[in-house]
Amino acid sequence: MSQQAVNGVSHRGRVLTLDSMNPNVKRVEYAVRGPIVQRAVQIEKELKEGAKKPFTEVIKANIGDAHAMGQKPITFFRQVLALCSYPALLEDSKFPEDAKQRARRILEACGGHSIGAYSASQGIECIRQDVARYIEKRDGGIPSNPDNIYLSTGASDAIVTILKLLVCGEGRDRTGVMISIPQYPLYSAALADLGAVQINYYLDEDNCWSLNITELRRALSAAREHCNPRVLCIINPGNPTGQVQSRQCIEDVIRFAKEEHLFLMADEVYQDNVYAEGCQFHSFKKVLFEMGPEYSNTVEMASFHSTSKCYMGECGFRGGYMEVINLDPEVKAQLIKLVSVRLCPPVPGQALLDLVVNPPQPDEPSYATFMKERTAVLSALAEKARLTEQIFNTVPGITCNPVQGAMYTFPRITLPQKAIDKAKELGLVPDMFYCMRLLDEEGICLVPGSGFGQREGTYHFRMTILPPTEKLKVVLQKIREFQLHFTQEFS
Amino acid sequence: MWNMKQLEYGALARRANQIKDELRQGVRRPYKEVIDVFQGDLHRAGMKPLTFVRQVLAACVYPPLINSSNLPLDVRQRAQEELGRCVGGSGYYNQTSQIKLYCQFCNVQDIHSTEMPFRPLLNREASPRTGVLIPVPCHNKTVLSITQLGAVAVPYYLSEEQGWALQVEELQRALESAKGVCNPVALYVINPGNPAGYVQSQKSVLEVIRFAWEKRLFLLVDELYQDRVYGENCEFVSYKRAVSEMGPPFSGTVELASFHSVSKGFSGEYVCGLRAGYVELVNLDPAVMKYIHTLFSKDACSPVLGQIALDLMTDPPKPGDPSYLLYKQVGPENCTLVYVKKVHEVVNSLPGFSCPPIEGGLFAFPRLHLTPKAIQKAKELGLQPDTFYCTRLLEEGGVFTGPGWEYGQKEGTYHIRYNTSRALFKELLRRLSSFHMTFMKDFS
Numbered sequence: 001m002s003q004q005a006v007n008g009v010s011h012r013g014r015v016l017t018l019d020s021m022n023p024n025v026k027r028v029e030y031a032v033r034g035p036i037v038q039r040a041v042q043i044e045k046e047l048k049e050g051a052k053k054p055f056t057e058v059i060k061a062n063i064g065d066a067h068a069m070g071q072k073p074i075t076f077f078r079q080v081l082a083l084c085s086y087p088a089l090l091e092d093s094k095f096p097e098d099a100k101q102r103a104r105r106i107l108e109a110c111g112g113h114s115i116g117a118y119s120a121s122q123g124i125e126c127i128r129q130d131v132a133r134y135i136e137k138r139d140g141g142i143p144s145n146p147d148n149i150y151l152s153t154g155a156s157d158a159i160v161t162i163l164k165l166l167v168c169g170e171g172r173d174r175t176g177v178m179i180s181i182p183q184y185p186l187y188s189a190a191l192a193d194l195g196a197v198q199i200n201y202y203l204d205e206d207n208c209w210s211l212n213i214t215e216l217r218r219a220l221s222a223a224r225e226h227c228n229p230r231v232l233c234i235i236n237p238g239n240p241t242g243q244v245q246s247r248q249c250i251e252d253v254i255r256f257a258k259e260e261h262l263f264l265m266a267d268e269v270y271q272d273n274v275y276a277e278g279c280q281f282h283s284f285k286k287v288l289f290e291m292g293p294e295y296s297n298t299v300e301m302a303s304f305h306s307t308s309k310c311y312m313g314e315c316g317f318r319g320g321y322m323e324v325i326n327l328d329p330e331v332k333a334q335l336i337k338l339v340s341v342r343l344c345p346p347v348p349g350q351a352l353l354d355l356v357v358n359p360p361q362p363d364e365p366s367y368a369t370f371m372k373e374r375t376a377v378l379s380a381l382a383e384k385a386r387l388t389e390q391i392f393n394t395v396p397g398i399t400c401n402p403v404q405g406a407m408y409t410f411p412r413i414t415l416p417q418k419a420i421d422k423a424k425e426l427g428l429v430p431d432m433f434y435c436m437r438l439l440d441e442e443g444i445c446l447v448p449g450s451g452f453g454q455r456e457g458t459y460h461f462r463m464t465i466l467p468p469t470e471k472l473k474v475v476l477q478k479i480r481e482f483q484l485h486f487t488q489e490f491s
Numbered sequence: 492m493w494n495m496k497q498l499e500y501g502a503l504a505r506r507a508n509q510i511k512d513e514l515r516q517g518v519r520r521p522y523k524e525v526i527d528v529f530q531g532d533l534h535r536a537g538m539k540p541l542t543f544v545r546q547v548l549a550a551c552v553y554p555p556l557i558n559s560s561n562l563p564l565d566v567r568q569r570a571q572e573e574l575g576r577c578v579g580g581s582g583y584y585n586q587t588s589q590i591k592l593y594c595q596f597c598n599v600q601d602i603h604s605t606e607m608p609f610r611p612l613l614n615r616e617a618s619p620r621t622g623v624l625i626p627v628p629c630h631n632k633t634v635l636s637i638t639q640l641g642a643v644a645v646p647y648y649l650s651e652e653q654g655w656a657l658q659v660e661e662l663q664r665a666l667e668s669a670k671g672v673c674n675p676v677a678l679y680v681i682n683p684g685n686p687a688g689y690v691q692s693q694k695s696v697l698e699v700i701r702f703a704w705e706k707r708l709f710l711l712v713d714e715l716y717q718d719r720v721y722g723e724n725c726e727f728v729s730y731k732r733a734v735s736e737m738g739p740p741f742s743g744t745v746e747l748a749s750f751h752s753v754s755k756g757f758s759g760e761y762v763c764g765l766r767a768g769y770v771e772l773v774n775l776d777p778a779v780m781k782y783i784h785t786l787f788s789k790d791a792c793s794p795v796l797g798q799i800a801l802d803l804m805t806d807p808p809k810p811g812d813p814s815y816l817l818y819k820q821v822g823p824e825n826c827t828l829v830y831v832k833k834v835h836e837v838v839n840s841l842p843g844f845s846c847p848p849i850e851g852g853l854f855a856f857p858r859l860h861l862t863p864k865a866i867q868k869a870k871e872l873g874l875q876p877d878t879f880y881c882t883r884l885l886e887e888g889g890v891f892t893g894p895g896w897e898y899g900q901k902e903g904t905y906h907i908r909y910n911t912s913r914a915l916f917k918e919l920l921r922r923l924s925s926f927h928m929t930f931m932k933d934f935s
Contacts, residue, residue, distance in 0.1 A: 015676055015709040015746050018778050022614045025782050034785075082553035085796075086545040092561060111527075116540050118530060153794070164639070193786075195616065316577070316795030340501065341635045346794040348552075 027192035031185050031451020032063050036435055040445040055443030059475055061463045062447045064239075064407045066313025066377075069466035074312055074373050076366045077355045080106070081317075084115050084351050098364040106351045115347040121340040123151025123321070124347075127354040131321050134357035139286035144323065150335070151321045151353065153345045155269050155306035158322035160190050161338060162302045165331065166231050166263060167196040176227035178219060178262070180211070181453035182410060182460070184239040188453070197227035202455060205412065208401050209243040213252050220260060232262040237270040237281065237405030240452050240462040242385075244279040244405040250287045258299050266303040269320075272310035275382035276404035285325060301325040307352050309407065311377040319349030319356070381407065384465040384472050391476040397483050403465060410449065410462050413483070419490035431459040437486065442478045503881060504529070507891040522889035526918055528909035529891045531685070531853045543814040544803050547573065551799055563813035573799050611783055612677050612709055613642040622673035624665050624708070626657070628856060628898035628906070630685045633713075643673040648901060651858065654847040655689040659698050666706060677709040678702075683716040683727065683851030686898050686908040690725045690851040696733045704745050712749040721828035722850025731773055747773040769801065831911050837920045843931050849911065856895070859905040865934035877905040880930070888926035890919060 018026070040058050047053060060068065067073065076099060083089050083103035090100050109126045111117030122128065128151060132144040152158035167175045176197040179187045191198045201219040203209040211234070223229045234253060237244045245253075257264045266284035274281050284303050289296040307319030327335070359374075360366040385403035392400035392411050400411035415430050423433035431448035439445050449460025467475060511525050543566065550556040550570035557567045613621045622643040625633060637644050647665035649655040657680070669675045680699060682691045691699075703710045712730045720727045734745050750770045772780070808814040831849055838857050839846050846857035861869075861876050869879035877894040884890050884907075895906030909919065 014744070014774070014776050015707050016612060016779055017776050018782075020614075020676070021611050021779055021782065023616065024614075025611050025786060028782070028785055030785055078553040082549040082556060085552055086542075086549035088542075089549060089556075092559075094559075114540055189785075193610070318794045336501065337635070338639075341632045341639070343632075346797065348796045349794060 024193050024195050028189045029185065029192070029451075030189050031447050034447075034451060036432065036439060036445060036447060037062055039436065040439060043439065043443065053443065054441060058439070058443045058445055059467060059471070060445045061467060061475060062445045064309065064464055064466070065315050066309075066407075066466050067315065069464070070468050070471075071313050071377060071466065072373070073314065074370065076360055076370045077312065077314070077352060079366075080355055081348060081351060084348070087113070096365045098360055098366050102355060102358065106354060110347065115351060117347070119344040119347055119350060121342075121344050122336060123149070123345060124350050124354075127151060127350050128321075130354050130358045131323075135283075135285070135323060139283055139289070142286055142289045144285075148324050148327070149321055150324070150339060151319075151345045151350050152339075153318045153320065153342075153349065154308055154315075155267065155304040155320040155322070156186050157318075157342075157345065158302070158304050158320060159186065159265065159267065161335070162265060162322065162324075163190050163194055163196065163231075164338065165335060167194045169228055172226060173228045175231065176223045176229035177231040177233060178216070178223070178229060179233045180235060180238070180241075181455075182240050182449065183233075183453055184235060184267070185451055187233055197223070199223040199227070199229055200453065203238070203241060203243070205401065205455070205458070208404070209238060209241040209410075211245060211249055211253065213256055216253070216256055229260070230263055231265060232257050233265040233267065234284075235267040236284075237268075237273060239267075239270065239406050240408045240410040240447075240449075241401070242403040242406045242408055242410065243401070244274050244276065244281060247280075247282045247287060250282050250284060251291060254284070254288055254291060254295060254299060257301075258295055264299060264301040266301065268303050269306040269309045270406040271305065272378070273381060273407060274405040275378075275385045276402055279404045281405070285323065288325070296325075298326060300327060302327075307349060307356055310356075311374045312352070312356060313377075314352055317349040317352045318346050319351075319353040320345075321353060380469060381465065384469055385409075387469070387472065388463075388465050388476060391473075391480065395480045395483050397487050398480075407464050407466060408462050409465060410452070410460050412449075413459050413461065414487075415459050416487055416490040419486065422490065431461060434459070434486065435461055438479065438482050442482055444475055444478060503878070503885065503891070503894070506882070507885060510885065510889070520889065521887060522922070525885070525889045525891055526915055526922065527891045528912065528915060528919055529893050531910050541818065543808055543818045544800055546814075547803055548796055548799060551577075552796070565808060565812040565814050569803065573802065577795060610640065610786060611779060612711075613637070613640040616641075617674065619671075620673045622669050622675035622677075623711075624662065624669075624675055624678045626679070626681060626684075628686050628895065628900055629679075629681065631897050633679065634899075643669075645669045645673065645675055646899060649684070649687060649689070651687075651847065651901070651904070654850070655684060655687040655856075657691060657695055657699060659702050662699070662702055675706075675708065677711050679711045679713070680730070681713040681715075682730075683714075683720060685713075685716065685852050686854045686856040686893070686906075688849035688852040688854060688856065688911075689847075690720050690722055690727060693726070693728045693733070696728045696730060697737065700730065700734055700737060700741060700745055704741055710745060710747045712747065714749050714751055716852040717751065719853060720851040721831055722848060725850045727851070731771055734773060744774060746775055747771075748775075749773075830913050830916050834911055834916050834920060837924065841924060841927050843927065853910050854908050855911055856898070856906050856908050859895070859907060861905055862931070862934045865930075868934065875905075877907060880905070881907055883930060884923070884926055887929075888922045890922050890926070 040060060044058050047056065079095055079099040080103050083095060083100060084106055087107060089095060090103065105126070107113045109124045110119065128146040128149040131149045132146040135144040136142060150158060152161070163177065169175055174197050176199045177191055178199040178201055181200045181202050188198055199219055201216050204212055220229055254264070264284065268283060271281045271283065284301060288299055288301065302322050302324045304322045305320060307317055308315040360370045388409045389400050389402050392398050392409065397414045398411050400409055403409050413431065413434060415434060419433065420430045423430040426433060428436070429448065429450045431450050435446050435448045446461040446463045449462065452462060454460050465472065507525055507527065514520060514524060546562055546566040547569050550562060550567060551573050554574065556562060557570050620641065620643050622645045623637050624647050625644045627646045627648045634644050645665050645668065647661050650658055650661070666675060683689065700710070710730060714729060717727045717729065730747055730749050734747055735742050748770050808818045834855060835846060835849050838844050838855065843860045844857050845860065846855065849855050859877060859880060861880065865879070866876045869876040872879060874882065875894060875896040877896055881892050881894045884892060893908040895908065898908060900906055
């Protein structure tokens with residue numbers, strides 16, 4: 001250990017430096033909250049301190065956070081959660097009976113009748129049962145076993161947990177995980193963190209971001225040269241791309257997974273966010289079982305859902321679950337052990353999930369309001385999806401695939417060569433340069449496409465369609481103006 | 492020694508749940524319900540939540556309550572304040588580290604998983620493998636977290652004879668034992684202890700800091716039970732404070748991460764189910780901090796209700812506030828911890844049990860002196876001796892406790908762990924005493 005005296009005070013290296021740090025951590029990046037967001041926060045601070053800028057607020061269209069963008073929570077859900085938090089409210093006549101009934105049921109299932117108690121690591125049993133029933137109903141009666149349901153802290157927690165089980169091996173035998181490009185950067189971050197090999201398969205931008213089996217095959221055979229591919233991840237509806245895969249596509253993917261002996265991870269958190277006509281959400285589980293026992297008895301799969309998206313948008317509660325299919329029973333025992341280390345998912349999130357899978361029924365007092373609110377949110381999103389695609393496609397230099405589902409648009413931008421050169425000069429990836437300029441000049445925070453992955457030589461950005469319609473129109477207008485004058489500046 | 496795979500992990504818990512189900516279905520047993528003192532979850536043990544905290548949380552979750560005259564004014568005001576800090580109103584992803592507590596010269600991050608502290612330190616691909624010094628006994632999740640990350644847990648034994656004291660010579664021995672096996676980079680300390688209920692003296696804290704500094708070890712300090720100290724002449728000394736008071740060179744160079752949580756007693760409230768806590772990082776390399784920030788950001792955020800609860804508990808109602816009287820009344824469990832002393836006295840008086848005084852924390856970890864006959868019977872059943880004892884205690888006494896082997900202990904010694912919740916202690920003592928006398932007689 002060398003010690004150098006500096007100004008008479010002995011100076012010694014730290015234990016934890018960039019060199020001694022877990023090298024996997026260095027590879028972890030999460031663009032959704034990366035440098036551009038840090039710059040946005042900086043600008044907001046400056047605005048607060050009275051700095052003069054060409055805009056009065058920063059519009060954070062970078063993260064899929066509905067409530068932060070003004071979406072209202074579902075009244076019924078919040079009523080039940082309030083009742084669970086402070087059960088004395090069960091005596092308050094202002095709360096509807098159906099909310100009270102659900103709160104009582106949830107509290108009954110909690111240790112000490114309190115949401116402050118730890119729950120079982122796999123999640124509160126009656127909630128898992130409710131989730132199973134919800135899945136059965138959604139999938140036209142295909143049975144779901146509550147033992148295969150694991151409640152989690154948002155979907156992210158469950159996704160990482162499964163990856164932990166799957167990643168092993170050294171060198172050429174190291175687990176390879178197939179993920180779509182573009183992808184939601186939780187996947188690339190988790191794979192970097194776990195030291196797994198990321199195997200990219202490209203979605204087809206010219207065909208509405210569809211998934212081609214030939215591309216899957218190409219990616220897989222190339223990967224076999226240097227790793228052991230074991231997992232195939234698919235996000236449907238897609239993030240950032242917003243495509244909703246056809247039923248045929250889902251069948252093809254399942255068939256491919258079976259042929260190539262891959263574990264399927266189906267990220268379905270946007271399953272209620274489907275807008276385009278002719279598009280429909282097909283759950284992987286349903287399709288799997290409809291393909292018959294040859295598939296449903298053999299293909300190993302985990303599908304994920306969350307309370308952060310859809311029409312609830314309750315990101316902060318951290319509610320979610322995964323359903324595992326055909327998992328080896330001994331592995332399940334290890335899975336239970338693994339999730340027990342983090343004790344349990346947040347109980348309020350579990351309670352919220354219970355309400356999502358067990359919403360007011362037509363014969364209940366809260367039904368009308370609930371349906372009104374739900375419909376309002378989803379139809380607003382559908383309208384904004386349409387509007388976004390329409391307006392972006394009128395801007396020279398921007399092309400935008402239909403936003404069939406989810407909450408984002410991922411348009412392609414054509415950058416003049418001079419802009420690309422300028423970016424390189426500044427040591428920035430071209431779409432980061434573009435987004436930084438947009439942020440500085442218009443106060444709009446988007447995430448550069450490079451954060452999600454894209455074909456070499458193409459540039460994109462991801463924008464959420466969450467701001468309220470009037471504000472969204474302004475944002476679209478500003479981006480259009482920016483695009484025009486940016487192109488001119490670098491022509 | 493931490494036999495995680497060998498014996499069935501969680502078997503006792505499963506059996507406890509089975510018995511609870513059977514009782515619910517009306518099966519006759521020598522008791523009407525199972526007393527669950529296994530985990531550190533006081534709500535499950537019957538403790539009542541703090542009204543103030545729950546009222547504010549309810550109003551945050553359902554803002555129309557802010558206008559409800561049924562809620563005290565200070566509750567409504569606080570809810571409004573908290574919501575003001577949440578951009579979208581509690582449903583949203585909080586900016587990681589937006590709720591800053593004790594900020595001064597440290598960085599505060601919210602944590603919600605036991606694994607997070609270890610991740611940046613442990614290099615899975617390193618050769619030799621990274622090592623972390625861990626106390627024996629220790630709560631079992633820690634070992635799992637470390638081994639899961641591909642690192643080596645290097646045990647150092649707390650001295651039971653000296654009230655579970657942490658001895659520097661033992662730290663030195665542990666470090667030596669790691670030579671050729673792994674590269675130790677961190678020293679993990681639990682103070683107050685879990686499962687052993689010790690509270691480190693100021694002298695001990697300083698010794699450990701000095702040792703860590705000399706041997707270039709990153710200090711990871713679990714201070715979850717800092718609000719639960721009741722030993723006579725015992726005082727909780729925070730590592731952060733000790734480091735700073737030691738002055739240079741320690742104060743500017745010792746790298747430290749200390750953890751706290753709302754689960755384990757923050758001003759008396761225990762809200763395990765909300766899953767919130769925080770870690771304070773001292774003297775970390777700023778370049779490394781950037782990456783830690785990214786690691787946190789990809790996990791979205793810790794549950795917002797938990798963050799709000801954390802905030803409330805660090806700033807409770809003050810004298811004069813409408814909620815103050817009720818808050819003080821129901822208040823912290825450690826107001827009258829005379830009962831913990833009672834638990835210790837009674838158990839210690841049972842032949843076959845011995846236990847140093849419980850100075851702090853949430854658990855007792857008495858030593859079981861089992862007869863050769865009992866040990867033999869356990870072996871026949873393929874169980875660890877203390878698991879055998881705990882299994883019989885569960886079946887016959889209806890008390891769910893944790894066997895010592897799950898936490899680590901010196902070879903040939905046996906212990907059990909149970910939480911010292913005030914709500915259950917009388918019943919616990921009654922059943923434990925009765926069962927124990929019978930058990931010792933059966934195996935005399």
